[in-house]
Amino acid sequence: MSRRAALADREGFLAWAMLLPSVIYILALVGVPFVLAIAFxxxxxxxxxxxxDWVGLSNFDAVFDDRVFWRSLRNTLLFTLVTMVLVVVFSKILANILIADFRGKWFVRFLVLLPWTTPVALSTISWLWFLDSIYSPVDWVLRQVGLIEGNVVWLGGQGTAMASVIAVQVWRLTPLAAVIVMAGLIAIPRDIDEAARIDGAGFWRRMFGITIPLALPVIAVAGLFGAIMTFTDMTVSYVLTRGGPTHSTDTLASWAYFRGIEGGDVGQGAAIALFLFPILLAGAIAILRAVRRLGAQ
Known part of the structure; x- marks a missing residue:
């Protein structure tokens, strides 16, 4: 047996050979930029x-004195928390629909995945028309049913602008979360649900007593994915509002971009971006610990 054939039969060698491209990819696109951000x-x-030129903590001192930074931090936490809750709720409802048996299910699944497969910038630009203050079809429908009288400036008011950004982000992430939750629902043994039906348990009792507890680890993972993608996202708010009005939709990611790239101060932009890491790491660890405890029960 040749030496090459012997290496191909060794599991340890194959494991490292399979992992090496991923490790190189992560180091090149995540590790190197992260180290550069710390240096900048x-x-x-x-x-x-x-x-x-080394300036010590002066960039962080300037960031702490910046009122927009603190507002962006609050916006990021609010944006992430509300989006994650809505994504978890809607993905659970959508997953229940997708696992049901009905005619044309494959076409419905195709339509559901479209928001996720469409490039985020392109889909967000289409929402600019939906939320336009003059030509919005959303306003037209609401006027036809008598819910409003004039036009609503969706992206011009502080409250409606943040609500619009959250709605678009939920629309984007719900399909991915629904697919994850659907996989968890399919993995639940059918005999458990059938036994509950025989015992006279209704839909809601089976939902909260069997389905949700058994699928909770998978639902938590879907929420984690949604939280990570929302916390680090700036595309939706940038395309819809560019952080306005008066920084009411700025997030840490978008404000780091505005200060570091458009404002030209790369050092302060990097300092702002670094705050994403410890907050996101703490949230991810908390969710993963909760998932592990749920899985051990």
């Missing part, structure tokens, strides 16, 4: 002067 956060690098 302690420097005075700008888009006009890329020379590296």
């Amino acid at each position: 956060a302690f420097s005075d690098v700008t888009t006009g002067d890329p020379s590296f």
Whole structure:
């Protein structure tokens, strides 16, 4: 047996050979930019002067004195929390619909996945028309049913702008979460549900007594994916409102972009972006611990 054939039969070698491309990919696209962000956060690098000069914690001091930063932090937490809750609720409802037997189920599943498969910038631009202050079809429908009289400035008011951004983000992420939850629902043994039916349990009792507890670890994973994608997302708010009005929809990701790229202060932009890491890490650890405890029960 040749040496090459012997290596191909070794599980340890195959494991590292399969993992190596992923490790290189993560280091190149995540590790290197993360290290550069840390270095830039302690420097005075700008888009006009890329020379590296150590400035210590001055960028962080400037960030802490910036009222927009604190508002962006509150917006990010609110944006993520509300979006995650709505995504979990709607994905559970949608997953129940998708596992039901009805004619044309494959076509419905195709339509459900469209928001996720469509490029985020393209789909968000279409929402600009839906939420337009003059030509919005949403306003037209609401006027026809008598819920409003004039036009609603969806993206011009602070409350309606944040609600609009959250609604678009929920619309984007619900299909992915629904597919994850659907896999968990399918894995539940059918004999458990059938035994509950025989014992006289109704739909809601089976839902809250059997389906949700058994699928809770998978639902938590879907919520985790939604939280990560929402917490680090800036595309929806950037395309819809560019952080306005008066920074009411700015998030940490978008404000880091505005300060570091459009504002030219790369050091402060990197310092703002670094706050995403510890908050997201703490949230992910909390959710994963909860999932592990649920799985152990």
